[in-house]
Amino acid sequence: MVEEFKVIEGLYYTKEHEWVRIVSDKRAVVGITDYAVKMLRDIVYVSLPEVGSTVKSGEVLGSVESVKAVSDIYAPLSGVVVKVNDKLSSIPELISESPYGDGWIAEIEPLNLEEVKSLYTAVAYAAYLKELGRKEGR
Numbered sequence: 001m002v003e004e005f006k007v008i009e010g011l012y013y014t015k016e017h018e019w020v021r022i023v024s025d026k027r028a029v030v031g032i033t034d035y036a037v038k039m040l041r042d043i044v045y046v047s048l049p050e051v052g053s054t055v056k057s058g059e060v061l062g063s064v065e066s067v068k069a070v071s072d073i074y075a076p077l078s079g080v081v082v083k084v085n086d087k088l089s090s091i092p093e094l095i096s097e098s099p100y101g102d103g104w105i106a107e108i109e110p111l112n113l114e115e116v117k118s119l120y121t122a123v124a125y126a127a128y129l130k131e132l133g134r135k136e137g138r
Contacts, residue, residue, distance in 0.1 A: 005129055006034040008100050012076065012116050013125035018061075019100065020076040025113060028077055031104040032064065032095060035129055040066040043095050046088040049081045049106055057115050062105060064095065077115045079108035 011019045017036035021029045037043070045065035055061055055075040062073045084106045087094055095103035120128060 005038065006100070007122050007126045007129070009122045011100070011122060012119035013122070013128075014074060014076045014119060015128070016072075016074045018074055018076050020108075020116070020119065022110075022113065022116065023107075026109050027082070028079065028108045028110050029104050030061065030073075030076060030106050030108060031099055032073060033125075034099050036064075036071070037096050037099045037103075040064060040068060040071060042067045043092045046092045046095065046105070048084040048086075048088060051081050051084060053081050055079060055081060055108065057118075064092075073105060075108070076119055077108060077110045078112055079110040081106050082109050083107040 008019070011021050013019050013033060017033045019031050019033050023029060043064055043066050047063040047065075049055065049062050055078060057075055057078045059075055060072045061075040064071050064073060085104050087102070088105065097103065
């Protein structure tokens with residue numbers, strides 16, 4: 001925990017607040033972080049990527065709409081989308097309730113696992129959140 005935000009060991013994180021769990025060299029699960037969920041507040045709609053689409057690291061994967069704003073979700077890794085969390089179409093609040101569990105967004109078959117080296121570890125992401133908090137006066 002970084003003060004009020006949950007950061008999970010074993011995941012990799014982006015500066016834009018996505019996470020990725022490497023399940024195998026053929027499977028990576030992607031979602032948005034607890035920080036992103038708490039900044040967005042009430043999530044009312046999720047735009048999911050298409051299964052079979054190819055995504056590049058840092059490009060838009062989908063979007064999340066809250067009462068406050070619409071925010072893009074960026075792909076943490078390049079790859080092919082092999083599965084999406086269809087439950088989010090009818091129950092978008094799953095992301096808020098369980099950002100690291102039932103609220104996952106997509107599964108990607110990574111094209112280059114070396115890309116994880118450019119992502120934050122849990123320790124580095126927690127430090128990044130602390131720095132953001134200082135800048136925001138929290």
